[in-house]
Amino acid sequence: MKKGTLTLWLIALATLLYVLAPLFRHDVRNGFEIEKFGRLPVLLNGRIKPLDTVARNSLLIIHGNQTVRLPHEQLTPMDWLAEVMLKPDTADQQKIFIIRNLETRTALGRPPGAKNGAEANAFLAALGMVPDPDKYWSFRELFPHVQEIEQQAELAGRVDAPLRSPFQRDIMKLYERVVLYHKLQNSLQISGTEDFKGQLDALQKAIHPSAIPMQSGISAEALQSLSALSQTGYFFPIPPFPPVDDPLQWKKMGDGILHFVTDGKMHPAVLAFAAMASAFEANDTSGFNTAVDNYAGWVKEHLPSRVRKSNLEYVFNQLQLFYSAMVIYVLIFLLACASWLIWPEKLGRYAFALLLVTFVVHSAGLIIRMYLEGRPPVTNLYSSAVFIGWGSVLLGIMLERFFRNGIGSATAAIIGFITLLIAHHLSMDGDTMEMMRAVLDTNGWLATHVVCVTLGYAATFLAGFLALLYIVRGAFTSSLDRKTAQSLARMVYGIVCFATLFSFVGTILGGIWADQSWGRFWGWDPKENGALLIVLWNAIILHARWGGLVRQRGLMVLAVFGNVVTAWSWFGVNMLGIGLHSYGFMESAFPWLIGFCGSQLVFMAIGALPAHTWRSQLESVKTAPPVKMADVSV
Amino acid sequence: MAATASTSAFARSPFRALASLRLTVVCLGFGMLLIFLGTLAQVHSGIHAVQATYFQSLFIFWKPAGASWGIPVLPGGYLLGVVLLVNLIAAHATRFQFTKKKAGIICLHLGVILLLIGQLLTGLFARETQMRIDEGQTLAYSEASREVELAVIDVTNSEYDNVVAIPEKVVARGGVVQHPSLPFTVRIKRFLPNASLFMRSQVPNAPASEATIGVGPTIVATEQPRTIKDDERDLTAAFVEVTGVSGSLGTWLVSNAIPDPQSFTLGDRTFELIMRQRRFPKAFAITLLDFKHDQYAGTDIPKNFSSRVRLVDQERGENREALISMNDPLRYRGFTFYQSGFDNNDTTTILQVVRNPAMLLPYIACGLVALGLTLQFSMHLFGFVKKKR
Numbered sequence A: 001m002k003k004g005t006l007t008l009w010l011i012a013l014a015t016l017l018y019v020l021a022p023l024f025r026h027d028v029r030n031g032f033e034i035e036k037f038g039r040l041p042v043l044l045n046g047r048i049k050p051l052d053t054v055a056r057n058s059l060l061i062i063h064g065n066q067t068v069r070l071p072h073e074q075l076t077p078m079d080w081l082a083e084v085m086l087k088p089d090t091a092d093q094q095k096i097f098i099i100r101n102l103e104t105r106t107a108l109g110r111p112p113g114a115k116n117g118a119e120a121n122a123f124l125a126a127l128g129m130v131p132d133p134d135k136y137w138s139f140r141e142l143f144p145h146v147q148e149i150e151q152q153a154e155l156a157g158r159v160d161a162p163l164r165s166p167f168q169r170d171i172m173k174l175y176e177r178v179v180l181y182h183k184l185q186n187s188l189q190i191s192g193t194e195d196f197k198g199q200l201d202a203l204q205k206a207i208h209p210s211a212i213p214m215q216s217g218i219s220a221e222a223l224q225s226l227s228a229l230s231q232t233g234y235f236f237p238i239p240p241f242p243p244v245d246d247p248l249q250w251k252k253m254g255d256g257i258l259h260f261v262t263d264g265k266m267h268p269a270v271l272a273f274a275a276m277a278s279a280f281e282a283n284d285t286s287g288f289n290t291a292v293d294n295y296a297g298w299v300k301e302h303l304p305s306r307v308r309k310s311n312l313e314y315v316f317n318q319l320q321l322f323y324s325a326m327v328i329y330v331l332i333f334l335l336a337c338a339s340w341l342i343w344p345e346k347l348g349r350y351a352f353a354l355l356l357v358t359f360v361v362h363s364a365g366l367i368i369r370m371y372l373e374g375r376p377p378v379t380n381l382y383s384s385a386v387f388i389g390w391g392s393v394l395l396g397i398m399l400e401r402f403f404r405n406g407i408g409s410a411t412a413a414i415i416g417f418i419t420l421l422i423a424h425h426l427s428m429d430g431d432t433m434e435m436m437r438a439v440l441d442t443n444g445w446l447a448t449h450v451v452c453v454t455l456g457y458a459a460t461f462l463a464g465f466l467a468l469l470y471i472v473r474g475a476f477t478s479s480l481d482r483k484t485a486q487s488l489a490r491m492v493y494g495i496v497c498f499a500t501l502f503s504f505v506g507t508i509l510g511g512i513w514a515d516q517s518w519g520r521f522w523g524w525d526p527k528e529n530g531a532l533l534i535v536l537w538n539a540i541i542l543h544a545r546w547g548g549l550v551r552q553r554g555l556m557v558l559a560v561f562g563n564v565v566t567a568w569s570w571f572g573v574n575m576l577g578i579g580l581h582s583y584g585f586m587e588s589a590f591p592w593l594i595g596f597c598g599s600q601l602v603f604m605a606i607g608a609l610p611a612h613t614w615r616s617q618l619e620s621v622k623t624a625p626p627v628k629m630a631d632v633s634v
Numbered sequence B: 001m002a003a004t005a006s007t008s009a010f011a012r013s014p015f016r017a018l019a020s021l022r023l024t025v026v027c028l029g030f031g032m033l034l035i036f037l038g039t040l041a042q043v044h045s046g047i048h049a050v051q052a053t054y055f056q057s058l059f060i061f062w063k064p065a066g067a068s069w070g071i072p073v074l075p076g077g078y079l080l081g082v083v084l085l086v087n088l089i090a091a092h093a094t095r096f097q098f099t100k101k102k103a104g105i106i107c108l109h110l111g112v113i114l115l116l117i118g119q120l121l122t123g124l125f126a127r128e129t130q131m132r133i134d135e136g137q138t139l140a141y142s143e144a145s146r147e148v149e150l151a152v153i154d155v156t157n158s159e160y161d162n163v164v165a166i167p168e169k170v171v172a173r174g175g176v177v178q179h180p181s182l183p184f185t186v187r188i189k190r191f192l193p194n195a196s197l198f199m200r201s202q203v204p205n206a207p208a209s210e211a212t213i214g215v216g217p218t219i220v221a222t223e224q225p226r227t228i229k230d231d232e233r234d235l236t237a238a239f240v241e242v243t244g245v246s247g248s249l250g251t252w253l254v255s256n257a258i259p260d261p262q263s264f265t266l267g268d269r270t271f272e273l274i275m276r277q278r279r280f281p282k283a284f285a286i287t288l289l290d291f292k293h294d295q296y297a298g299t300d301i302p303k304n305f306s307s308r309v310r311l312v313d314q315e316r317g318e319n320r321e322a323l324i325s326m327n328d329p330l331r332y333r334g335f336t337f338y339q340s341g342f343d344n345n346d347t348t349t350i351l352q353v354v355r356n357p358a359m360l361l362p363y364i365a366c367g368l369v370a371l372g373l374t375l376q377f378s379m380h381l382f383g384f385v386k387k388k389r
Helices: A002-024 A034-039 A051-063 A077-086 A102-107 A118-126 A139-157 A166-185 A196-206 A220-232 A253-263 A268-281 A285-302 A304-319 A321-339 A344-373 A381-403 A407-429 A443-476 A482-517 A526-546 A552-576 A590-607 A619-623 B007-012 B014-018 B021-045 B047-055 B077-094 B100-125 B168-173 B361-388
Strands: A041-044 A047-050 A095-098 A136-138 B059-062 B071-075 B127-134 B138-154 B162-167 B175-178 B185-192 B195-199 B219-223 B237-244 B247-255 B262-266 B269-295 B302-313 B318-325 B330-332 B335-343 B348-355
Touching (some): A002 A304, A002 A344, A034 A051, A041 A051, A047 A051, A047 A304, A051 A095, A051 A304, A051 A407, A077 A268, A095 A139, A102 A139, A136 A139, A139 A166, A196 A253, A196 A268, A220 A253, A285 A304, A321 A344, A381 A407, A381 A552, A407 A443, A443 A482, A443 A526, A443 A590, A482 A552, A482 B361, A552 A590, A552 B021, B014 B077, B071 B077, B100 B361, B168 B185, B237 B269, B247 B262, B269 B335, B269 B348, B302 B330, B318 B330
Antiparallel strands (some): A041 A047, B127 B138, B127 B348, B185 B237, B237 B247, B262 B269, B302 B318
16 A cells, blocks of 8 residues: 555656746856846737747747758757847857648758659658658748738738638748848847847947937937837837836837937847847847846836746746646556556546546646636637646546546646647637637636637537547447446536536626627627537537436537537537638648538447447347436435 | 437427427538538628528528529528527426436526527617717717618707608518608608719710709719628618608608718708618717727737727716726726727727627537536546546
C-alpha cells in the first residue's frame, strides 16, 4: 500500500517537473538578456502584453511555428524579433516565411521543377518525406517580388471571400505576412537606422521644442521619418507620460519622439529603447543589458500592475501549459487502455493520478488566461476548445472517481487531447486573447450563457466518446463484459442528462442575452440553431430511452450521433460564413470536420450490427426490459 | 404506468397516441431536420425569407421551377410547435400525477410549454421597427425597415399636416384607392417591389416613362428581383395616377429611393406625394443628444456604442434623459429601444424599436426549465450515489 502511494507521488512529481521544466531555461543569446527584453510591456490590439507575446504571435503567423530552426542554433521568438527590429540585415536573411502553396512559389519565380516526376516529388515534399528546399523563404528573397505579391493580393481581394481559390487565399495571406514583417521592422526605429541613440541625442541638442513642429528647427526629412515611424509601427511601445494607467494614452515610437519635438519632454521609454537599439546593433551586450534593466525598473516603478501581468504572461508563454497537458493526455489514454489488458488495478490508478495532475495543469492554464484577460473562460473559438476539454476532463474525473474502471480516465484523456490539439491549430491565427467587440463586452453573459453552452458541448462529446468506447470495445474486443457495459450505459445516461441541463439552460440564456441586446429572443441565427440542435438531440436520446424506443446499444448509437451534432454546432456553422456568430475562416478544417462526422456514422453503423457479430457477447442486454417511466423518474 | 406507445395504443385511443413519447421523439426529430435545413438555406436565401418559409409556417413546400403550386414535404415550425405543445399537455393530462417525485419534470415541461407559447405569440404579435435619428433631431415615429407606404400629405395648413398613408399591401394589390379626406382618387398603375432607378440621361434608348409629371419622366425605373441579403433592402417604386373630379392630374413615379416629396395643387389645397418606409407614430418623442462610438486603444475594434437621448412625453408629463447602449436598452411604454447601428460619421444613431407583448415569457420559462432539470437530475444523481455507496 505504502509503496503504491510512493509511486503515485513520484508520478505526480515527474509530471510537474516535466511541465515546469521550461522555467529553468533562460534566454540569454550571445550575452544579450533577451528574456528581460521580452518581458517589457507594449500595447497591441487594445491589450498591454509583453513583447514576447508579440514575437510569438507574429512568428506563428509568418513562420507557422514558434521556434526558428537555423542550421547551427534554434532561435526563440524573442531572439528572432530582436533581430528583426534591431539587426534587420541579419534578420532579412533568415528563411522564415513558410510558403506551402506551389502556385504561390510559381508566382515568385520558383516553379516546382520541370523535370519528370516533379509533381510527385512536390507531393512527397509536402508530406515531409523528401526535403523541400523551397518551403522557407527569407525576406531578402521575397523582397524583389513584393510588388507582384501586392498586385496579386489586390486582385484576389476583389473576389468574394468564399469564392477565392487556394492560390488567391494564399497570396493574400502572404501579402499580410510581408506587411506584418515590414511593420515589425519599423516599430522601434526606422529599419536600418545607425546608432539610433546617438541620433536622438543629436536631435535633443539641435532643436528648440515648439508647438508647431516645423518651427522647432527639425529638418523636414526627419519630421517625415518620424511620421513614417508612427504610421508603420506595429505596436505601441511608449507608455503614458506622466505615467497613468490608461491604455488609450500609449504611443508609437514616432509619436513619442514627436511629443518631445512639440513639448520638450523626452519620454524615458524613448531613450531607453533607443539605447537598446544602438547597443544591440553595436554588439554591446552590457550596454543593452543595462538599458533593458533600467527601463524594466522604470516601468515596474510606474506601472506595477501592468508589469505584474506582463511578467505572468511571459511565464505563461514559456510554460506552454496546454501543450504539455496535451502530451500527457496521450500517455494517460494509453495507460488507461493498457489497464483493460494487464494490471487493471495498478495501471488504472496510475492513469487516474496522472489525470488529476494534468487536470491541475490544464486548470492552471485556464485560470491564468482568465486572469490575464480579466474575462470568463470562453471568449473565442480558441478558448472554447480549451474549455470544452477542461469540462470533459472534469466530468471524466468524476466518473472515474465513482466507477474506477479506467473508462472515465481514458475518455477524459482522449477528449482532452483532441480539444487541445484543435486549440493548438486555432492559435495559428495570432493572439488568442483578443478584445471583445461591443456586444460581447459583457462578463455577465460570457460567464453564464457561454459557459453553460460550452459545458453542454463538453458533456455531449463526453457521452459520445463513452459510447464510442462501448462500441469499439464491444465490437472489436472481448473485453466488454456485462458489468462494464452496464456501467457505461449508466455513465452515458447520466452525462446526457447533464448535457441536456447545460445546453438547454445555456441556449435559453443566449436567447435572453439576444433579447437584452437586440430585442429579439430568437432569430434563427446559425449558431443559435446549432445550440438548439444539441438540446433537441439530447432530449431525443432521453425521451427515446424513457419510451423504451432504444435499449443499451441504441442509447450508445444515439449518443455517438451527439458527436456529429456538436461538431456541426461548434465548427460547421462557422464554415457557413453567415450570421452574427460566424468567424469566417478555417477552409482547411472543413475536410477534417467531414472526416470526423463520417467516422462517427461508421461507428454508429457498427453499433447497429446484429449482436452476434460483436466479439463481446452481451446476450443479457437483448432481454433487458425497457426502462419504465416510473423507474427513471425516481 | 409503462410509457411505451405501440400501434395498438394508437388504435385504442387517439388521445393516448397524442400523448405518446413516440410522437415526442418524432416531432423532435423533424424539428432537428427543419432547423438543419433552415440553417443551410440561409446561405442562399437570407435569414428573413428562411424564417418565413421554414419556421413561421405550417408546411415547407417543394415547388417545381416556375410553378405556382407546391407539395408539402416537411412540417413547418408552427405546425411542429403546436403538435409538440399538444403532445406535452396531453402527456401531462394522461400520464403524470402531481407528486413530489414528478415536481422536476412538471416544472421543466411547464417551462417548455411557456417557451413554445411565447415564441408563437412573438411570431404573431411582436413588431420590430427602427428609428434613425441624427444628433439634435427629434422623432416621434419609428419606421419599418422592410415595408413601405405611400403617403399623401395635405400640407395646405401651415400649422399641421394631414396624412393619408396607404400601406404597401394595398399599393401592391394595385387598383384605385379612395379616401374620404382626399378630393381625388389614387390609381396604382404599376408596382415594382424592387427597382433600380437611373437618371434618363445615363440610360440611352430607355423606353418612355409611364410617369408624366414630377421627377418621374427624368428617371428610368427597372424592375429587379427582391433582395435576399440581410444587409440590403429593396428599393420599391410605383407609378400612381391622381384623378380629381375634373380628370387626371398626371402619373407620378414614387419610390423610397426618391427622398423628397413631390407636390401638386388641386383647387386651393396643396398635397405632397411620397413613398417612404412605413411609419408608426409614437405618443412620445425622442431627441438624440449625443452618439458615442468607443474603440479599444490602438485599434478599430468597437468597445461600445451608446446614444444619449431625451425622452419627452406630453401625455404623461415625462421629460428626461436616458442612455441607450449595447446590452443596455431603454424600455418605455411597452417599447424597448436597442442600440442597433450608426451612420454619418458617428452622428446618426439607429435604434431598434421592439414591441413584444410576450417578452417576459422566456425569462420565466428559463427559470422553470433550469429549476426543473436541476431538481430532476439531482434526484437521479443522489439516488445513484446512495446506491453506489
